[in-house]
Amino acid sequence: MLILTAWSLRSQHKKSSASTLPISDDEQSNGTAAISYDEERRNELFLKDQIPWYIAYGGYAAVAAVSIGTVPQIFPQLKWYQILVAYIVAPILAFCNAYGTGLTDWSLVTTYGKLAIFAFGAWTGASHGGVLAGLAACGVMMSIVSTAADLMQDFKTGYLTLASPRSMFISQVIGTAMGCVIAPCVFWLFYKAFDNIGISGSEYPAPNAAIFRSMAILGVDGFSSLPKNCLTLCYIFFVGAIVVNLIRDLVPKKVSNFIPIPMAMAIPFYIGSYFAIDMFIGTVILFVWQKLDRAKSETFAPAVASGLICGDGLWVLPQSVLALAKVKPPICMKFLSRGMNDKVDAFITTLS
Numbered sequence: 646m647l648i649l650t651a652w653s654l655r656s657q658h659k660k661s662s663a664s665t666l667p668i669s670d671d672e673q674s675n676g677t678a679a680i681s682y683d684e685e686r687r688n689e690l691f692l693k694d695q696i697p698w699y700i701a702y703g704g705y706a707a708v709a710a711v712s713i714g715t716v717p718q719i720f721p722q723l724k725w726y727q728i729l730v731a732y733i734v735a736p737i738l739a740f741c742n743a744y745g746t747g748l749t750d751w752s753l754v755t756t757y758g759k760l761a762i763f764a765f766g767a768w769t770g771a772s773h774g775g776v777l778a779g780l781a782a783c784g785v786m787m788s789i790v791s792t793a794a795d796l797m798q799d800f801k802t803g804y805l806t807l808a809s810p811r812s813m814f815i816s817q818v819i820g821t822a823m824g825c826v827i828a829p830c831v832f833w834l835f836y837k838a839f840d841n842i843g844i845s846g847s848e849y850p851a852p853n854a855a856i857f858r859s860m861a862i863l864g865v866d867g868f869s870s871l872p873k874n875c876l877t878l879c880y881i882f883f884v885g886a887i888v889v890n891l892i893r894d895l896v897p898k899k900v901s902n903f904i905p906i907p908m909a910m911a912i913p914f915y916i917g918s919y920f921a922i923d924m925f926i927g928t929v930i931l932f933v934w935q936k937l938d939r940a941k942s943e944t945f946a947p948a949v950a951s952g953l954i955c956g957d958g959l960w961v962l963p964q965s966v967l968a969l970a971k972v973k974p975p976i977c978m979k980f981l982s983r984g985m986n987d988k989v990d991a992f993i994t995t996l997s
Contacts, residue, residue: 722774739793
């Protein structure tokens with residue numbers, strides 16, 4: 646991404662510095678198209694409120710100084726000079742991520758975080774707490790890189806809606822400051838409300854946490870920490886995913902619709918099988934809706950999906966409060982196999 650970004654900027658610089666001779670009065674002939682009034686207005690407003698360079702550099706230096714002083718106190722395994730190196734390298738990765746997010750609308754912040762896990766975990770070593778140091782460095786790196794991409798997206802929105810970039814930047818600073826208070830409170834709420842949070846098979850298994858921890862262990866101990874035949878299975882399914890994607894791209898669309906997507910198949914392995922059941926029910930509802938009224942389904946499906954996601958996410962807060970208050974549900978449901986159900990019935994019979 647860094648090489649592609651540098652090449653793209655070089656090409657744009659060449660185009661902007663190249664002079665063209667006006668052959669005729671036709672605007673298209675000399676390679677310059679007329680800018681619409683809306684576009685000219687957007688450019689004017691967006692460039693009017695510039696953020697001074699000394700605020701950007703000074704603010705970054707101040708945040709880096711605070712992190713260098715405080716993060717090693719929270720995570721002693723991570724030294725101050727490692728935080729300094731992270732803040733020196735992070736702007737390059739942040740620029741690449743912001744540029745890539747602008748082109749694809751897909752942030753690769755977790756990828757750069759994984760690079761930090763491997764680099765800082767191996768640097769610290771297993772005997773000096775490399776696993777925890779790698780995870781802490783990942784958190785620092787992801788915070789820097791993701792903030793840059795989020796700010797770039799906000800600037801894009803501000804450009805399209807004729808908003809001031811300075812106002813967008815100030816709003817981002819206020820939101821980040823609020824997040825520094827709200828995020829620990831939400832974590833504390835979860836940690837106190839649910840005793841089994843982060844445990845596999847529980848209501849909140851935190852699959853990403855297990856994945857990142859495994860990567861940190863891998864970065865410190867190497868391939869020897871992996872289970873037997875783990876790499877072999879990884880190689881087989883890696884090649885298999887490429888072959889399936891290649892087939893999907895080569896066959897006609899009416900055939901590719903019936904070929905599963907490897908990424909979608911991989912998600913239940915991380916999160917759990919219940920996620921596949923939810924996806925299946927939602928897909929069936931959307932499929933029936935498209936058959937009944939395709940126009941309305943394409944128009945309102947994103948709104949319905951957003952409402953379901955927001956509703957499910959917001960319900961966690963009252964659920965946590967009820968759990969902290971030790972409120973027990975009046976009815977409890979559980980699905981058992983036929984054999985286990987017979988055993989439960991037999992046990993209840995003995996009690997009666």
